[in-house]
Amino acid sequence: VHIVSTRASTGTVLNALDANHDLNLTSTCAIDLANQPYYTCASGTSMATPHVAGVVALLQEAAGGTLSPDQVASAITQTARPLPTFALWEVGAGYLDAYAAVMAVKR
Numbered sequence: 001v002h003i004v005s006t007r008a009s010t011g012t013v014l015n016a017l018d019a020n021h022d023l024n025l026t027s028t029c030a031i032d033l034a035n036q037p038y039y040t041c042a043s044g045t046s047m048a049t050p051h052v053a054g055v056v057a058l059l060q061e062a063a064g065g066t067l068s069p070d071q072v073a074s075a076i077t078q079t080a081r082p083l084p085t086f087a088l089w090e091v092g093a094g095y096l097d098a099y100a101a102v103m104a105v106k107r
Contacts, residue, residue, distance in 0.1 A: 048096075052076070055098045063105040075101045 031039050056072055067075070079100035080093035 052096060055096060055101060058098060058102050059105050062102045062107070064107055067105060071105070075105050079104050 031041065055076065059072055059075055060067055063071075076096060077093035079097050080095060081097050081100075082094040083091050
């Protein structure tokens with residue numbers, strides 16, 4: 001399993017099963033010391049879920065609330081921007097493109 005943060009400053013890909021790396025993972029998300037009480041860094045599916053749910057709401061609004069779950073999934077995956085160095089099974093369809101997805105279902 002390879003994991004890379006989309007905000008990674010180094011673009012480094014890590015093997016999540018290999019605990020023998022010596023990388024400083026905190027460097028991928030630098031927060032100014034003055035803002036540390038207010039902000040934090042987090043990534044993963046639990047962080048993406050609220051954003052995708054918001055896009056689903058936008059899609060339903062654009063289509064008049066008529067989209068089935070399969071139509072929503074299709075609109076999101078067909079309009080995603082691919083990550084060229086990764087296989088589909090590694091990262092899914094790619095970066096979610098909310099604008100393109102909404103335009104694809106707009107009445």
